Amino acid sequence: MRRRDFLKVAVAGGAGASLGGRIYPRAAWAQGPIKIGMPAALSGAYAQYGIQAKRAADLFARDVKAKGILGRPVEFIFEDTAGDPATAVRKAQKLVEKDGVKFLTGVALSSEALAVSAKCPEWKVIFMSTINGAGALTAKSFHRYFFRVNTSGPMGARAVSLYLAESPMKRFFALGSDYAWGRDSVASFTSQIMAAKKDIVATEFPPVGTKDFASYIAKIRQSRADGVYLVLPGQDATIYLKQAHQFGLNREVKPIMEILELENMKAVGDAMVGAIGSSRYPFTVDTPKNREFVKRFHELHGLYPDMFDGETYEGLEWLAQVIAKAGTDDVEKVIDAWEDSSYDGLEGPFFMRKCDHQAVQPGFAVECVKDPKYPHPIPKILATYPGEKVTPKCRTEEFS
Template sequence: MAAAAAAMLGATALGTGALAEEPIKVGELNSYTRMAAFTDPYKKGWELALEEINAAGGVRGRPLEVISRDDDGKPADAVRIAEELVSEDEVVLLWGTFLSNIGLAVADFAAQREVLFVAAEPLSDAVTMEKGNPYTFRLRPSTGMQARMLAEVAAKLPAKRWATVAPNYAYGQDAVAKFKTALTALRPDVEFVGEQWPGLFKIDAAATVRALDAVEPEAIYNVTFGGDLAKFVREGQLRGLFKGRDVVSLLTGEPEYLLPLGAEAPEGWIVTGYPVEDLGDDPNHKPFLEAYQAKWGELPQLGSIVGYVTLKAVAAAIEKAESLETEDLVAAMENLTFDSPVGPVTFRDIDNQATLGAWVGRTALKDGRGVMVDWSYADGADYMASPEEVAATRPAE
């Protein structure tokens, strides 16, 4: 079934333009079954990008073909699929993935097999820092970058006693560590009085809420997402955990996680997210919004941006490269600058991290649903690890 779906997708790609040359094949993998709330709009985003790329003449005068596979949220499956894409489908590069443990597994595969991998969504800093390698590049701002964005706002709050809650895997661990470092650098008087580490998608919300309330924090840093976030929000509101307390929450402003909460969406949380309804007049964003709505009949979500921009980056690298050999593709990715719905984005050569930023604001209720208000766009270039930190953390190449 997966092979048939890939073949159908390839046929669709080739049908979008009158290109006669053999297609350039790129391999994409993601957790479509496990993380459908994010990956459905993500796929719609890259399908729009693919259509635009091929309608404009493809890359290097050839159509671009995406062979897409579902890793089912399992690192072992992702590595197996990556090998099949490279060995059997003969793709020139890999891109995609969502969960950080899967992104790290595919990054390790890319280093061993010496194939370019453009990580779309995995947020763990380790992807480009502790476990970074010359073949792996990352689009989205890392947990460290987003933590620094949030810490700037959190430092202005009166709260001194903080507690944290995060899923117990690479993304959550990085997000908490980076926030602590960033906030204490800005506010040496704060203290962290409690931590909760529920298993990914296995949160016991009642126990977690009770434990957080017991340490009497003045503010909470939350890193849960998806179904875990929904359970945490509902239980926390039921038990009054958030009453009189500031909450800083990574990713909660993303429509994929905010909209399912409906009227239960929290108000006043400081979040990173995507205020899509307010971006219609942005000259960079407007063409993307109009094209997406024309194709899909709905507003994009944050995943839509990630899928769209990642494939645009892949196409730009292929166009820039001297050949389709891996080393030339890697060289093309280093300091690659390309246009996006938020303006130019560059992949920095010292750590292979892109300068894509994030929107930071507060949550509010509007017509019975959660939205972002009082937001601003934080340019990722202003929140990246320093060259000294990269040199001290990233393995030598």
Template sequence: MRRTRLAAALAVALGATPAFAADPIRIGEINSYTALAAFTLPYKKGIELALEEINRAGGVLGRPLEVVFRDDGFKPADAARHAEELVTAEKVDLLAGTFSSGTGLAVADYANRQKILFVASEPLSDALVWDKGSRYVFRLRASTAMQAEMLAAEAAKLPATRWATVAPNYEYGTAFVAAFKQALSAKRSDVTWVGEQWPAQGKLDAGATVEGVESAKPQAIFNATFGPDLARFVKEGNSRDLFKGRAVVSALTGEPEYLDPLKEETPEGWIVTGYPWSQIDTEAHRSFRTAYEAKFKESPRLGSVVGYTTIQTIAAALKKAGSTETEKLIAAYRGLEFSSPFGPAKFRAGDHQSTLGAFVGKTAQKDGRGVMVDWRYIDGASVLPSEDEGNRRRPAEARN
């Protein structure tokens, strides 16, 4: 044992990954790698960076971490099928990942039935930890309700009272709109909701959507589209002056995955959540960004941070648990404090939601590309209900 540790220490000192005598700890990772590559490919690179750092430092519990990747194609049925295959055939120790709320809920349901830990990295649906919560599921990113509360705080400062909404017609979109309406209406009793547009995810008809919003004559718009749908909506809206003289609050639009492709079409002054990667000057973020750029020769995306942090929390939980046993990992994740490129956060024991926050700011153009300005980081803990309230929102069998 002493010789193995010395060999590992020497390998780390030489910058190489140490040789391990024990079998790897296997993580089954499911995501929409082909359907939503703009986010998930940087996400995968974040995972690879975390694995390299952890294994170079000796792994966890004397064992290397290994990730087995599967592509769900943005299809809940495929996500559940991959979860089954990863557990039964690949013998993974836990599950992680998923992008959409639909795929996340499908894997969460499988994890609950099969009693295996699932660390949901990206899906934002509140149902994942609240009304469909499970003792086997923990969620990393700030949820729809959390980001809606952040955005509503800024929207409430606007003079607008007539609002229209645009969001994809699936769990993420419907949950985000409901959460934003509730949060803004609680802050402004004079707000009325005059129109809703529900395009199919990935199939937004820009002309019909813009015409539908315009016909409602809103003073402000809440938008939750992303990816190619966002680009179509922005381009068509710009061409028809939809945004002229109207305030827009837009979820996720400040994420470089979705902001960069807009280029000179980037609207100015939208209130957004996102990731101003080039402007964050904390020690934690500088360290992450330097390592990421050195390895991949490109700037990080929000997906990069999410993938990296997901694996770092798994490593921290394994160390705390001292085991790969599911029940010990659940106990370790409850109240787990962890570090991220955004700073420290924790997983709440009451509802298994992470307190990782988000950046809120405004869109602007600089040198022909979109950027975030006037931004600030909002701690996730500040926009969550109490842990007791979060626990009460869960099914009886999932409560602590």
């Protein structure tokens, strides 16, 4: 993967282009492209997230090739951050100051997102999160230029907790990576599980990038927990699940994932069957719009979309919708158009709260299962919760 990559939407033939029922003359294309910067982890341990964001951008670019946005071509500019916060800030600043982008997205880790987001009020650009889970982004670190289209970590913890409240399991061990997303999600899960009159027997926070989970697996086994709540990104989750299987732990203690990712299911295989968790976007959700999306995605990429393929596509489509609504790519006017707006998402209805720019959307509890129609395990939806039930109170990580 090159560290810098351009993907442009070509000009379509004909007298004009349309979006949202409007007709634009060729002169609109002469205004130049609408630029979207993606400082994404395209290499390193968390490249699967940046690659998902890029796959979504590839499909979105193909889908709007004939019409653009406001009749203007769309240009994605990618920069590889390798999952490092300092690099993410440097690459984002380059995208803003040198390339002239007004919109940033595709940032992978919450540690990167918190660092980049903090600079956006100074840069006067919109940061659209489609991946980042840290609750702080829409709570104590919230600002006008940040929008979160995706499900947050506390929202995922909420969906899992609602499902587990009806489960016979009583005792839980929490294992979260030692950074913002891991700690936020564990704190949220702990609060909600205890409110359901169940117990957290222990918590541990392994460093991001841990390769040997043997000591943690021993502690989990010794705790006699019924389930282990896991908040581990990318390869960390894959490594843990494989090692837990080798030690026979998965037969004794139920794996409960804050995000049950397709990438992990493919990497771990049958050893992951039976794990449960939340899914921010399960490709198996049965809506007409999602069925069409999955078909187009599979035709282009030859695989089924993972969580951040779906959520990034939704973000890009919604961004295009609000730019069209504003009638301009002026950042301040786009912000005003986005606040309190609705969107028909792949999973169902979305609503962007003005108070904290968190998208209210459905939440899902899922299980990893085998299905002969697919070459790998898939997420089976166990329960669906309305957005109002899984979204925190405004600018908090707390639930009513």
